[in-house]
Amino acid sequence: MLALRRSTHLLTKGFCSPVSVRTFASPSGNPPPAEGFMPGVSSSKFIKNTSEQVFANSELKHLKNGETKKLNLFQAINEALHTALVTDNKAIIFGEDVAFGGVFRCTMGLEAKFGKARVFNTPLTEQGIAGFAIGVAATGSTAIAEIQFADYVFPAFDQLVNEAAKYRYRSGDQFDVGGLTVRMPCMAVGHGALYHSQSPEAYFAHTPGLKIVVPRSPIQAKGLLLASIRDRNPVIFQEPKILYRAAVEQVPVDDYVLPLGKAEVLKEGKDVTIVGWGSQLYVLENAIALAEKQMPGLSCELIDLRTILPWDVETIAKSVNKTGRLIISHEAPVTMGFASEIASKIQERCFLRLEAPIQRICGYDTPFSLAFEKFYMPNAHRCFDGIKRVMEY
Amino acid sequence: MAPIVSFPGAVDGSHYTENLTFLLKYETIPTYRVLDTEGNVLDPAQDPKLDKDLCLKLYQHMLTLNGMDLILYEAQRQGRISFYMTNYGEEAAHLGSAAALTLEDVIYGQYREAGVIMYRGFTLDQFMNQCYSNASDLGKGRQMPVHYGTKELNVQTISSPLGTQIPQAAGTAYALKQQGKKACCVCYFGEGAASEGDFHAGLNIAATTESPVIFFCRNNGYAISTPAREQYRGDGIASRGHGYGMATARVDGNDILAVYNTMKEARRIAVEEGRPVLIEALTYRVGHHSTSDDSSAYRSKKEVSDWQRLDSPINRFRKYLENKGWWDNEKEAAFKKSSRAEILAAFARAEKQKKPPIENMFTDVYDELPWNLQEQKAELAELMKKYPEAYDASGYATSAPKA
Numbered sequence: 060m061l062a063l064r065r066s067t068h069l070l071t072k073g074f075c076s077p078v079s080v081r082t083f084a085s086p087s088g089n090p091p092p093a094e095g096f097m098p099g100v101s102s103s104k105f106i107k108n109t110s111e112q113v114f115a116n117s118e119l120k121h122l123k124n125g126e127t128k129k130l131n132l133f134q135a136i137n138e139a140l141h142t143a144l145v146t147d148n149k150a151i152i153f154g155e156d157v158a159f160g161g162v163f164r165c166t167m168g169l170e171a172k173f174g175k176a177r178v179f180n181t182p183l184t185e186q187g188i189a190g191f192a193i194g195v196a197a198t199g200s201t202a203i204a205e206i207q208f209a210d211y212v213f214p215a216f217d218q219l220v221n222e223a224a225k226y227r228y229r230s231g232d233q234f235d236v237g238g239l240t241v242r243m244p245c246m247a248v249g250h251g252a253l254y255h256s257q258s259p260e261a262y263f264a265h266t267p268g269l270k271i272v273v274p275r276s277p278i279q280a281k282g283l284l285l286a287s288i289r290d291r292n293p294v295i296f297q298e299p300k301i302l303y304r305a306a307v308e309q310v311p312v313d314d315y316v317l318p319l320g321k322a323e324v325l326k327e328g329k330d331v332t333i334v335g336w337g338s339q340l341y342v343l344e345n346a347i348a349l350a351e352k353q354m355p356g357l358s359c360e361l362i363d364l365r366t367i368l369p370w371d372v373e374t375i376a377k378s379v380n381k382t383g384r385l386i387i388s389h390e391a392p393v394t395m396g397f398a399s400e401i402a403s404k405i406q407e408r409c410f411l412r413l414e415a416p417i418q419r420i421c422g423y424d425t426p427f428s429l430a431f432e433k434f435y436m437p438n439a440h441r442c443f444d445g446i447k448r449v450m451e452y
Numbered sequence: 453m454a455p456i457v458s459f460p461g462a463v464d465g466s467h468y469t470e471n472l473t474f475l476l477k478y479e480t481i482p483t484y485r486v487l488d489t490e491g492n493v494l495d496p497a498q499d500p501k502l503d504k505d506l507c508l509k510l511y512q513h514m515l516t517l518n519g520m521d522l523i524l525y526e527a528q529r530q531g532r533i534s535f536y537m538t539n540y541g542e543e544a545a546h547l548g549s550a551a552a553l554t555l556e557d558v559i560y561g562q563y564r565e566a567g568v569i570m571y572r573g574f575t576l577d578q579f580m581n582q583c584y585s586n587a588s589d590l591g592k593g594r595q596m597p598v599h600y601g602t603k604e605l606n607v608q609t610i611s612s613p614l615g616t617q618i619p620q621a622a623g624t625a626y627a628l629k630q631q632g633k634k635a636c637c638v639c640y641f642g643e644g645a646a647s648e649g650d651f652h653a654g655l656n657i658a659a660t661t662e663s664p665v666i667f668f669c670r671n672n673g674y675a676i677s678t679p680a681r682e683q684y685r686g687d688g689i690a691s692r693g694h695g696y697g698m699a700t701a702r703v704d705g706n707d708i709l710a711v712y713n714t715m716k717e718a719r720r721i722a723v724e725e726g727r728p729v730l731i732e733a734l735t736y737r738v739g740h741h742s743t744s745d746d747s748s749a750y751r752s753k754k755e756v757s758d759w760q761r762l763d764s765p766i767n768r769f770r771k772y773l774e775n776k777g778w779w780d781n782e783k784e785a786a787f788k789k790s791s792r793a794e795i796l797a798a799f800a801r802a803e804k805q806k807k808p809p810i811e812n813m814f815t816d817v818y819d820e821l822p823w824n825l826q827e828q829k830a831e832l833a834e835l836m837k838k839y840p841e842a843y844d845a846s847g848y849a850t851s852a853p854k855a
Contacts, residue, residue, distance in 0.1 A: 149627075151626075177630075181657055181660070182657055184653040184657060186619065186653045187650075187653030187654060187656065189619075190616060190650060191620070191623035193619075193623060194619065194620035194621055194623025195627045197624060198558065198623070198627035198631070199631075200631065218616060218619070221613045225611070227817075227818075227819070229594055229599070229601075230601050230603075231590050231816065232815075232816045233601060233609065234603060234608060234609055267817045267825075270818075369823065369824060
């Protein structure tokens with residue numbers, strides 16, 4: 060586990076082009092074919108290629124400086140972190156290997172600009188990182204901690220669930236850790252296997268006191284990360300690592316935030332509501348294109364949940380009351396995944412309007428295996444099949 | 453001299469040797485003391501010469517802490533509060549260490565540090581209100597008894613999970629240093645908690661980040677029923693400090709002046725030199741672990757009474773005061789009487805108070821109530837209206853009127 064984590068294995072293989080900083084783990088010659096590459100991200104309708112498209116969004120309209128810059132997701136994260144450090148002199152960034160720029164390049168250049176006291180490496184200890192971050196936040200500073208992979212957040216589970224989440228409540232609001240944000244790369248990457256692929260959001264979603272956020276694109280990543288850092292509650296911020304380089308779009312240059320706790324309707328439709336988050340949205344976009352092509356007249360509504368906890372029940376319920384059908388899709392295993400919570404609540408809210416059973420199209424209830432990833436994933440064909448099934452019910 | 457190794461992992465340097473040696477035996481770390489068990493100063497140069505007022509304050513707090521423990525322990529036995537943990541035998545460790553700090557220093561405790569909070573100014577009423585989880589409890593009635601916390605006195609709220617406060621204290625110390633405060637963070641824990649992974653995480657991260665934190669281990673020989681011999685096999689907790697590259701001292705925890713001196717110097721190292729310190733205070737848990745524990749199931753009553761008789765931190769300090777002519781039997785009797793009256797009065801006041809408003813169950817989970825909590829709060833209100841016989845709210849304060 061450690062040997063792999065300390066290397067830049069995932070950067071040097073597949074869709075991630077090799078970085079010059081570390082080469083010891085690189086395969087010689089050209090990288091192998093990018094099995095983890097997500098077809099459709101670059102051609103996605105949800106990716107903004109022009110600043111006109113960017114500012115057409117009602118959440119970004121108000122930005123006075125109309126400038127945008129072409130960034131991929133890791134660069135957008137880097138911009139957000141840069142802005143956080145500039146606008147808040149009590150903000151610090153730390154974690155394993157963040158000083159040289161991070162194994163996914165998200166903290167590039169920050170140590171040089173802001174100094175070792177504000178951007179620094181910690182020893183290799185996730186419970187230590189989380190506990191240290193809680194202490195920083197409890198003292199009124201802003202802690203932006205990084206867990207190298209979401210798969211390695213579990214040693215910090217006690218600190219996040221028993222401590223961070225309950226800090227304000229148990230002290231009667233005398234103390235809080237609102238200044239705490241824990242960033243972590245998550246989701247599948249094509250070849251990450253058991254410990255470089257997980258999506259732990261459902262574990263945390265069972266914990267009152269935490270907020271959980273997953274962005275889908277560079278614009279979203281910058282705005283949601285800045286909102287998370289400034290939110291007065293501890294936030295788990297999961298970054299779909301397959302999008303670090305694959306998702307590229309025009310991102311506003313301004314300092315801006317996007318609302319937490321608010322879903323976004325990406326595509327309006329009348330027949331079926333489809334909910335997802337993170338990189339799964341691009342899979343769903345492809346599945347919808349396939350379904351709408353094969354079933355003329357079909358129109359699907361696609362919603363990016365964005366915040367897992369507290370989630371936006373109103374937007375989903377409103378959509379399902381219109382369409383009468385609901386599909387929820389995530390990479391994490393199906394049993395007790397967050398789709399179960401959405402399905403249950405929407406069944407309560409929209410019982411009379413539902414015309415088909417709510418479908419969960421998710422990972423299977425197995426660990427995330429290396430050789431079988433393409434059979435495990437809730438891919439476009441599985442999602443397409445789900446759409447067909449609810450429409451034909 | 454043998455050539456120096458060049459491996460990057462040997463940060464403090466090392467020499468090559470041709471002799472295969474496993475380090476097995478080493479001298480154990482000595483235990484620093486100032487007073488003998490008769491309250492005599494062993495080396496006059498070590499007497500901190502605390503003034504009479506401070507000495508009397510420390511001693512009286514020891515007695516008050518004992519008096520409060522007695523009343524609240526009995527209150528729990530009678531079912532008037534749900535839980536309690538006494539501080540018997542560890543009074544000197546609390547008060548000696550607290551007296552060497554300033555109110556700017558941030559405290560993280562475990563759950564057996566009531567003397568520290570008392571020294572900083574936590575009132576009897578505040579102790580009682582927390583134990584009764586009544587409407588005046590600063591924690592709004594949410595946590596078990598003895599889980600104190602006070603923003604005003606810079607004491608972070610105690611939580612039950614052991615050791616979690618150790619890396620947190622490192623983070624707090626780092627933030628204090630970053631914010632330019634001339635203060636440190638002090639983190640208390642027992643020798644049992646030091647077996648948690650968070651102990652390792654916290655000490656190591658404090659060392660590498662050069663955080664001004666003092667880790668204060670109360671080694672009282674037992675973690676509930678588990679004796680120290682089953683807790684670790686090294687030289688106590690202090691021997692670990694060196695492994696983390698940390699200034700470390702072991703002190704007689706029943707000697708209040710030795711504890712004071714140790715903490716005073718530790719604070720200087722932390723604040724002036726900007727680095728962490730580890731203190732191990734050896735003491736003995738005279739009381740049961742908690743009101744849920746009968747310690748005679750795993751240790752002899754004689755062992756306990758021997759400690760009480762032969763090495764009580766209170767008696768030792770009392771003899772020191774008597775040697776100075778600052779205390780006597782008369783003063784002792786008068787103070788105990790007035791202190792008991794104050795404790796009982798605070799106890800009665802706390803018992804009379806209502807529980808906090810029921811809406812406090814839902815607030816402070818987040819800074820604001822999300823939709824699910826609003827829904828659930830409304831659901832509970834409906835149920836209470838519908839089934840008043842199942843939800844007797846008469847013992848609870850009503851909600852504060854909305855502004």
